[in-house]
Amino acid sequence: xxxxxxxxxxxxxAGRARQGARLGEWLVLxxxxxxxxxxxxxLLVTATGGDWQSVVTALLDGxxxxxxxxxxxxxxxxxxxxxxxxxxxxxxxxxxxxxxEGQLAIGAAFATYFGFLIGGPGPLNLFVLLxxxxxxxxxxxxxxxxxxxxxxxxxxxSTLLLVAVAGQAVAYGLRWQRLLLAPEASxxxxxxxxxxxxxxxxxxxxxxxxNSFPISVYLAVGVALIVxxxxxxxxxxxxxxxxxxxxxxxxxxGVSQKRYGSTALMLGGAFAGLAGAxxxxxGGFAFGNYQLVPGFSANIGWTGxxxxxxxxxxxxxxxxxxxxxxxLRTGSGFVASTGVEGRITDVIQGLLVLALLVPPAVxxxxxxxxxxxxxxxxx
Amino acid sequence: xxxxxxxIDIFTSDSTYINAALFAALLLFAATGEWVAERAGTINISVxxxxxxxxxxxxxxxxxxxxxxxxxxxxxxxxxxxxxxQAEMSHRLSADQFVVGLTxxxxxxxxxxxxxxxxxxxxxxxxxxNIPLLSDLPLIGQALxxxxxxxxxxxxxxxxxxxxxxxxxxxxxxxxxxxxxxxxDVSGIDVNKRRRQAIYYAGFTSGLGGAFLIxxxxxxxxxxIVGGRGFxxxxxxxxxxxxxxxxIAGCILFAAALSFRLSIQGLGYQLNSELLQSLxxxxxxxxxxxxxxxxxxxxxxxxxxxxxxx
Numbered sequence: 001x002x003x004x005x006x007x008x009x010x011x012x013x014a015g016r017a018r019q020g021a022r023l024g025e026w027l028v029l030x031x032x033x034x035x036x037x038x039x040x041x042x043l044l045v046t047a048t049g050g051d052w053q054s055v056v057t058a059l060l061d062g063x064x065x066x067x068x069x070x071x072x073x074x075x076x077x078x079x080x081x082x083x084x085x086x087x088x089x090x091x092x093x094x095x096x097x098x099x100x101e102g103q104l105a106i107g108a109a110f111a112t113y114f115g116f117l118i119g120g121p122g123p124l125n126l127f128v129l130l131x132x133x134x135x136x137x138x139x140x141x142x143x144x145x146x147x148x149x150x151x152x153x154x155x156x157x158s159t160l161l162l163v164a165v166a167g168q169a170v171a172y173g174l175r176w177q178r179l180l181l182a183p184e185a186s187x188x189x190x191x192x193x194x195x196x197x198x199x200x201x202x203x204x205x206x207x208x209x210x211n212s213f214p215i216s217v218y219l220a221v222g223v224a225l226i227v228x229x230x231x232x233x234x235x236x237x238x239x240x241x242x243x244x245x246x247x248x249x250x251x252x253x254g255v256s257q258k259r260y261g262s263t264a265l266m267l268g269g270a271f272a273g274l275a276g277a278x279x280x281x282x283g284g285f286a287f288g289n290y291q292l293v294p295g296f297s298a299n300i301g302w303t304g305x306x307x308x309x310x311x312x313x314x315x316x317x318x319x320x321x322x323x324x325x326x327x328l329r330t331g332s333g334f335v336a337s338t339g340v341e342g343r344i345t346d347v348i349q350g351l352l353v354l355a356l357l358v359p360p361a362v363x364x365x366x367x368x369x370x371x372x373x374x375x376x377x378x379x
Numbered sequence: 380x381x382x383x384x385x386x387i388d389i390f391t392s393d394s395t396y397i398n399a400a401l402f403a404a405l406l407l408f409a410a411t412g413e414w415v416a417e418r419a420g421t422i423n424i425s426v427x428x429x430x431x432x433x434x435x436x437x438x439x440x441x442x443x444x445x446x447x448x449x450x451x452x453x454x455x456x457x458x459x460x461x462x463x464x465q466a467e468m469s470h471r472l473s474a475d476q477f478v479v480g481l482t483x484x485x486x487x488x489x490x491x492x493x494x495x496x497x498x499x500x501x502x503x504x505x506x507x508x509n510i511p512l513l514s515d516l517p518l519i520g521q522a523l524x525x526x527x528x529x530x531x532x533x534x535x536x537x538x539x540x541x542x543x544x545x546x547x548x549x550x551x552x553x554x555x556x557x558x559x560x561x562x563x564d565v566s567g568i569d570v571n572k573r574r575r576q577a578i579y580y581a582g583f584t585s586g587l588g589g590a591f592l593i594x595x596x597x598x599x600x601x602x603x604i605v606g607g608r609g610f611x612x613x614x615x616x617x618x619x620x621x622x623x624x625x626x627i628a629g630c631i632l633f634a635a636a637l638s639f640r641l642s643i644q645g646l647g648y649q650l651n652s653e654l655l656q657s658l659x660x661x662x663x664x665x666x667x668x669x670x671x672x673x674x675x676x677x678x679x680x681x682x683x684x685x686x687x688x689x
Binding site: 154 | 422424464468472473474475477478479481482483485486487488489490492493494496497607610613614617651653654656657660661663664667668669676680681685
């Protein structure tokens with residue numbers, strides 16, 4: 001008996017040790033790659049005659065330390081998180097949606113158009129606005145879903161191409177008063193601008209310690225919790241996962257690729273559209289003056305997509321990642337005051353994302369190499 | 380002047396064709412490499428970043444050396460740097476190719492914008508070479524044979540690329556890597572290596588495209604110099620059904636749309652500039668919707684290859 005039990009405990013211990021070593025490897029890899037990204041950024045700043053320490057200080061001041069700044073950061077993080085959550089859902093079903101930037105713009109345009117068309121009392125109108133934002137994003141992603149499941153067009157390509165079309169469509173809408181353009185009186189000195197949302201139609205703001213942020217922050221966090229729960233614990237989430245991992249098996253066990261796939265894709269679009277509507281109704285320093293302008297989406301869609309990808313498709317991990325990316329964005333304005341070009345934050349962000357891609361990829365390659373070594377050793 | 384007279388004016392003026400040729404040339408530089416990369420199985424989204432990076436290094440190279448040839452070489456290096464990161468990360472480390480591509484686009488945009496303010500390179504458009512006899516042809520003569528000399532690189536690049544993919548061993552390997560990586564692997568082709576090489580080729584041609592932007596088309600680096608035309612090049616490859624002829628046709632069609640917009644604005648008409656700008660994308664989407672079943676993309680397009688994983 002003991003002769004049998006002994007190797008088992010040994011194996012268990014060895015397994016635990018292996019797991020510990022693996023965790024260590026992960027941590028070391030992540031630390032090294034993030035350090036590398038920061039080092040390159042610092043070198044770049046120094047090489048162009050800047051002072052990297054003051055850049056770091058400015059980033060921290062701009063994103064957190066100065067009065068009122070972390071409220072701004074939260075306000076930027078909310079739409080990023082919403083976009084990222086939508087992306088998590090569609091990629092869970094194995095679909096690559098990279099058109100969030102366009103879906104967000106269309107969502108904001110829908111919110112503007114139907115918000116003013118339907119009218120009604122303030123809070124109700126705000127609700128209508130958010131709902132139509134989501135509907136707009138979902139419909140825009142629905143085009144890609146339609147093309148994917150009825151015409152066999154890869155959704156990667158159609159969503160990407162639709163981004164450019166969305167930007168032009170919104171710009172077109174902003175030329176016509178019956179679509180999005182504001183009446184001449186409220187246009188000010190700008191050519192293409194929609195009417196400003198009235199004060200009662202904006203998202204209420206929460207003020208904590210002099211930091212104000214729109215309540216879309218709570219909305220985004222709540223949605224994150226719900227999405228995380230649904231994906232991990234519900235039948236629907238399981239079916240999506242099945243579809244993503246093995247579409248053929250999913251089809252055989254009765255999960256319609258058409259139905260679940262288009263739902264996932266459209267939900268992804270709906271979240272991006274909701275983010276657009278929330279940006280419109282939330283205002284804030286980054287998102288203009290409660291009105292739609294050309295280029296309104298301001299890269300939030302692209303960045304939100306990156307958030308989801310860096311978080312490796314886990315809903316709750318999206319929250320801290322969105323905060324980091326939002327901090328880089330709100331901090332960038334302060335960096336300019338140190339004499340270093342504010343664009344450096346884009347560089348830092350890009351390098352950071354690339355760095356975060358390295359550890360999983362390296363681990364994947366190493367695991368496979370080990371597995372292969374183990375098989376050859378056994379045979 | 381009526382609208383139709385204006386149209387006739389547009390179609391009989393040299394400048395329309397010259398503009399169209401310039402637009403088409405840039406798209407072709409980018410799309411040729413993109414086509415090779417896609418045949419090997421990569422949707423190389425970073426082509427936008429490659430163009431931008433190539434344009435910037437060309438500008439810096441010209442500023443330093445005052446030599447167009449060296450500037451073009453610098454441009455090729457600029458494209459290759461982006462290609463190196465894209466290829467190594469997506470086909471050695473098998474990170475997701477779209478993530479890498481999107482990130483690279485954002486990174487290059489930030490980096491060139493940042494460095495441009497610091498360095499601010501001075502450049503100019505290089506000399507025009509008129510090819511005797513051919514440049515005297517009516518309408519298209521000046522457009523095709525009376526351009527600054529880097530334009531003529533295209534007449535070598537495109538046929539050579541077509542020959543390379545369809546008629547050489549390397550091209551066969553590349554197509555095998557894009558169509559059926561498992562079989563290619565079994566028959567001794569290093570799939571990921573071929574895919575990396577195809578991306579390097581895209582970096583090379585896009586670097587040339589960036590150099591073309593600086594030395595022929597625009598003459599001065601600016602952040603928005605590429606302005607999404609890398610994506611139009613991708614659209615052209617898809618529109619062309621992943622053949623070199625279709626890709627050329629797509630590039631010419633989209634360039635015609637882009638230059639038509641310029642011409643019609645030049646005549647004082649403000650006709651749906653948004654529609655014309657989104658035309659390349661709309662046409663591609665519609666074309667894909669109708670021909671997606673007939674025109675088949677490379678079977679393993681956008682699928683990473685890892686040995687032993689189906």
